[in-house]
Every structure is written in structure tokens, then in C-alpha cells.
Amino acid sequence: MDLPRLPVGEAVEALVDWIEEYCGWLLDGISAGLRFLVDGLQEILLLIPAPILILLITVLVWFVTRRDTKLAAVTALGLLLIWNLNLWDLSMLTLALVITSTILALAIAIPLGIAAARSETLNAALRPVLDFMQTMPSFVYLIPAVIFFGLGSVPAIIATVIFAMPPAxxxxxxxxxxxxxxxxxVADAFGTTPRQKLFKVQLPVALPTIMAGVNQCIMLALSMTVIASMIGAGGLGYQVLVGIQRVDIGMGFEAGLAIVIIAVILDRITQNVVPPQQEDR
Structure with a gap:
């Protein structure tokens, strides 16, 4: 005897229709806000001449890595290579998508992480949700993003935020x-308030671990923006996708190399943000 089929798909479709009917105004507002952020950030990055921005990023890497001249030189050479390959504009769009997605993901993840550390109930409730989010294939996140926000950079940001948030x-x-x-x-003995204890004791001591989460968030955001090229997100990911579709090995390799360079630079910056005295604790 065959068991009756559960109407899971129909229930999801009904939920999507309900959200679009009653929350359409909210989705439109979110879409407009995210589009404004990523377009504005991209325009700012492109407004600065490439040589000047390369110099600024090189100086930033040199300063953050505590005067690591070799790493700064590699950063400058990598960015000059991206510029030479005529991938600068696409790289800036990818960087804008990554920065926007990372900021939004961290704005959600860090306060929730602090709240979960203080509440066992919230921690127990979040654990299966995070397990589900991290085991779900990354392509699946594109489906609801496209349904609610259409094609383009906005659904790419939404999918990237959801995908990159759990590690942080x-x-x-x-x-x-x-x-x-x-x-x-000791903090309790000195009569500190919960806010003082958080900002003066817990967060400074936990900073290396938190920055490891930030680093993972950035790396996952960069990888997801490449996958999101399938739903209309531009940038280097779209260049890789076009290279695959055309079986153009050179195009795909150049775009992939640019992505690797950006990933290495972002990785080294976030790994060296924590001062040495913090790392020794």
C-alpha cells in the first residue's frame, strides 16, 4: 500500500505566495537598499584611479601585517597583474559584493553569537539551524534569493550573507x-556592569577567535559571489562562468587567478588585524 504523498512542495509555494503578497513592500525596500550599497561602493572603488588604489591597498597590507615588505610587494604585483589583464572593473564589483555581504553577515552574526554565549536556550535553538545552514549545498541558497529578489546583485548578496554567516x-x-x-x-569583583564586562573583558580576550570567524566569513563570501554569477551577479564570477560556457580556458584561468589574488590579500589582512599581545593571550 502506497503512503499518501506529503504536500511539501505545495506548502512551500503557498508560503512564498503569502510572503510576496503581504511582505512585498519589505522585499522591495531591502532590494533597493542593498542595490544602493553595492552600487555606491563599486562607484567609490572605481572613482579612485587604479594605481592610487593599488598603492593604498599595498600600504594598508604593509601596515596591518606590521611592515611585512615581502607581502606588501606581492600584494602590489598581484593587483598590478589584475589591472594589466583588464579585469580591474570586474574585480572592483566582486570586491564590492564581498564587502557588502561580509558587513551584513557580521552585523547579524556577531550580536547573535554574543547573545548565544549568554543564553543556553538561544544557543540550543541556534545549533541545529547553523548545522542545517552549513550542510545545505551552496547552490540551494540561490533558489529563494531568486524567487524573492529576481536576478542580479541583490539576490547574490542575500544568498552570500546566509551562506557566510554561520562560521562567524x-x-x-x-x-x-x-x-x-x-x-x-575579577570583573564581577570590581563591580563591572554586563556591558563593561563584555566590551572590556570578554570581547578583547575573545578577539582572536572572533577574527578567525571574520576571516572565514570573508572567504565564504568570496566563494559564494562566484557561484552567484549563475543568478546574474556580475564581477569575476561571471567571467569564470562565461569561460566555462565557451570552453575558453584562458578567460576562465585569468578570472580565477584574479579571484585567488583578492582572496589572498583579504585573508592576510584579516589574519593580521589582531595585535601581537592579543595573540599571546
Whole structure:
């Protein structure tokens, strides 16, 4: 005897129709806001002449990495190569998508991670949700993003935020929980308020762990923006997609190389943000 088929698909379609009917105004507002952010950031990056921006990024890497001249030189050479390959505009769009997505993901993940570290109930509720988010194939995130926001950079940002958020949330939660109990007792003994204890004790001690989450968030955001080229997100990911469709090995390799250069630069910057005294704790 065959069991009756559960109407899972129909239920999801009904939910989507309900959201579009009653929350369409909210989706339109979110779409307009995100489009404004990413377009504005891209225009700012493109407004600065490429040689000047390359110099600024090189100086930033040199300063953040505590005067690592070799890494700064590699950064400059990598960015000059991107410029030479005529991929600068596409790289700036990819960078704008990554920065926008990362900022939004961290704005959600870090406060939630702090709240989860303080509440066992919230932590228990978030754990299966994060497990689900991290085991779900990345392509699946594109489906609801396209349904609610159409094609373009906005659904790419939405999908990227959801995909990149879990590591930052988990590591923020872990970092706060790993603060030694002795430090908490000392802070309580001095009569600190919960806010003072958070900003003057817990967050500074947990900063290396939190920055590891930020680093993972940025790397996942960069990888997802490439996948999001399938739903109309421009940038280097679209160049890779076109190279695959045309079986153009050279085009795909050049765009992929540019992505690797950007990933290495962002990785080195975030890994060296924490001062040495923080790392030794």
C-alpha cells in the first residue's frame, strides 16, 4: 500500500505566495537598499584611479601585517597583474559584493553569537539551524534569493550573507565562552556592569577567535559571489562562468587567478588585524 504523498512542495509555494503578497513592500525596500550599497561602493572603488588604489591597498597590507615588505610587494604585483589583464572593473564589483555581504553577515552574526554565549536556550535553538545552514549545498541558497529578489546583485548578496554567516556566529559564541572564568570573577569583583564586562573583558580576550570567524566569513563570501554569477551577479564570477560556457580556458584561468589574488590579500589582512599581545593571550 502506497503512503499518501506529503504536500511539501505545495506548502512551500503557498508560503512564498503569502510572503510576496503581504511582505512585498519589505522585499522591495531591502532590494533597493542593498542595490544602493553595492552600487555606491563599486562607484567609490572605481572613482579612485587604479594605481592610487593599488598603492593604498599595498600600504594598508604593509601596515596591518606590521611592515611585512615581502607581502606588501606581492600584494602590489598581484593587483598590478589584475589591472594589466583588464579585469580591474570586474574585480572592483566582486570586491564590492564581498564587502557588502561580509558587513551584513557580521552585523547579524556577531550580536547573535554574543547573545548565544549568554543564553543556553538561544544557543540550543541556534545549533541545529547553523548545522542545517552549513550542510545545505551552496547552490540551494540561490533558489529563494531568486524567487524573492529576481536576478542580479541583490539576490547574490542575500544568498552570500546566509551562506557566510554561520562560521562567524559559531566562533563568536565559542570565543566568548572560552574567556577564563577567573577574568569574569575579577570583573564581577570590581563591580563591572554586563556591558563593561563584555566590551572590556570578554570581547578583547575573545578577539582572536572572533577574527578567525571574520576571516572565514570573508572567504565564504568570496566563494559564494562566484557561484552567484549563475543568478546574474556580475564581477569575476561571471567571467569564470562565461569561460566555462565557451570552453575558453584562458578567460576562465585569468578570472580565477584574479579571484585567488583578492582572496589572498583579504585573508592576510584579516589574519593580521589582531595585535601581537592579543595573540599571546
Amino acid at each position: 556566529l559559531r566562533l563568536t559564541n565559542l570565543g566568548i565562552r572560552q574567556v577564563p572564568g577567573e577574568l569574569i570573577e
